[in-house]
Amino acid sequence: MMDSQKKIKLKVNGREHCFTIGDGCGEIPASETLVETIRERLLLTGTKRPCNEGGCGGCTVLIDGKPSLSCSTLTSECDGKQITTIEGLEDPVTHELHPIQQAFIDLDAIQCGMCTPGITLTAKALLDNNPDPTRQEVAEALAGNICRCTGYEKYFDGILLAAKRMRETANNGKGE
Template sequence: MKTQEVALHINGIRYEISVGRKFGQIPPSETLAETLRGRFSLTGTKIACNEGACGCCTVIIDGSAVASCMVLTVDCDGKRITTIEGLTDPKTGALDPIQQAFIDYYAFQCGYCTPGIIMAGKALLDKNRHPTRAQIQDALSGNFCRCISHYHVIDAIEHIAHEEVSAS
């Protein structure tokens, strides 16, 4: 039987992995969240509910925010995946503006939900550079924060949207 290969583009790097049940292979039932954390040590992607309800595992796939616990890795062949680790400039280590804004606005407490919320916000800003507060709230409607940091989160993203408006 021919081995199925899956090509993943993760944070700008292309990986080829084989699908199967032997050691080192990815089983067909493995989720992208499990693959990112367990095989690539990209543990910034968090798993909480593991059923698509909390948004902690959100990554960007081909430009859209997606709950990676609800996606099978085998279905990501050829897709471009960005995780929270991929937002930092690889050469300078500089944070993405949205990461800096979360720090400036104290937009987290325990931080467990934070990577997923940042990735949802980043996907929104990449598509719509000047979202309204209502659009930000809508884009984050699938992300839950049990520490109730949502107001600070929305303020942080709104700050970026306004900064870009005043700079343009």
Template sequence: MTTTPTVSVTLHVNGEAFSLPALDSRTTLLDALREHLKLTGSKKGCGLGMCGACTVLADGRRIKSCLALAALYDDKEITTIEGLARGSGAGLHPLQQAFIDHDGFQCGYCTPGQIMSAAGLLREGHAGSADEIREFMSGNLCRCGAYSNIVAAIAEVAETPLESGPDEE
């Protein structure tokens, strides 16, 4: 009988350290967050890194947590949707509020990944125009089609003026 190899991992998630002493070495970061730490904000969508529902920040960079092995993020700082507002004082993070104000979600399933990806693109400085926002958010899918509202929410937080279309004067 073969045994599954395990590793000892310490994940720093939303400012707290979590020790996982006997984690299956094949465990994704998404599964470690959802199943071991009970942080269910990051969603399991396609499991292939195509939809972006699982997006989190790792040392400030956005990653698809369904593709990342948890063991590779030992001692890295992970921020999930649950911890995003932590640094912005009481209440919601400005992106969370903007998504509400602009109705940047419908079913809400993709929203945590959309918001975390938006936080990453703002940190990267990729919100200079609506086209740039769309380009750098292209790895996050919304089956409900709330894209224009998502772009408007991100643009508001980035203080990026949106161009007017022919029907928007």
């Protein structure tokens, strides 16, 4: 093995993937971005790549729970990281959508959908850390996610609705 080669492990949506960084056949070039690996090697095309230059938030995934731009992240720097893409949000047992996804559907919040995976994951990280955000806090969390279609208000409504439903579910669980 050449010195320039390095083995890395990524956990994507709970499943481990091992890659070798290098220039050989089947290896990942050190310059490959995470969005390329996710979309083109793992075929998880729910992650969008609207600008590919760090300006729109459309490629957002969660890396160790934090919203991160996968077009501006090198796969070679993700060794040992837990990565969540939009495909990883459904309940693994019941296959129900995440409450944020369900709220967006219920409120008809989505238009073309290009921004939706990134917005959904950014919102998930917000609600994981702050289960009862204000509308202003939702707007601030989504400041880096550009949507050209909706004017954002229905997304804000959907995130607040999901937060309310998730709090109700948590409270019901406590009462059982």
